[in-house]
Amino acid sequence: MIPFEMGAHPGISGQYSILEFPDTSDSSVVYIEGVTSDLYLEKAQDVGKYSVMYEHLRAQALNVEQTREFIAKMAKKHAQG
Numbered sequence: 537m538i539p540f541e542m543g544a545h546p547g548i549s550g551q552y553s554i555l556e557f558p559d560t561s562d563s564s565v566v567y568i569e570g571v572t573s574d575l576y577l578e579k580a581q582d583v584g585k586y587s588v589m590y591e592h593l594r595a596q597a598l599n600v601e602q603t604r605e606f607i608a609k610m611a612k613k614h615a616q617g
Contacts, residue, residue, distance in 0.1 A: 537603045538596055545596050546589040554586055 538545055553567045566577040566586045577583060598606060 537598050537606060538593065539598065539606060542596055546592045552586060554583065554590060 538547070551569065555565045555567055557564070563578060563580070564583045564587075566583055568575040568577070577586070597603075
């Protein structure tokens with residue numbers, strides 16, 4: 537989870553998935569879901585860029601305990617109205 541207060545981050549432009557396969561002969565693929573069509577990126581350079589972006593997102597995200605605390609805080613705040 538990345539709170540709004542963290543500001544801009546690499547994932548702000550939209551969702552994507554990195555598809556990895558157990559067979560090492562199968563290359564990883566980036567899947568981007570669009571409104572009218574989907575996009576599959578298969579070039580190693582493209583997959584590499586999205587993999588780096590994912591690692592940056594992980595570095596900015598709250599850890600498990602911080603995420604629990606944040607959700608509990610927000611739930612309490614919104615329950616009070």
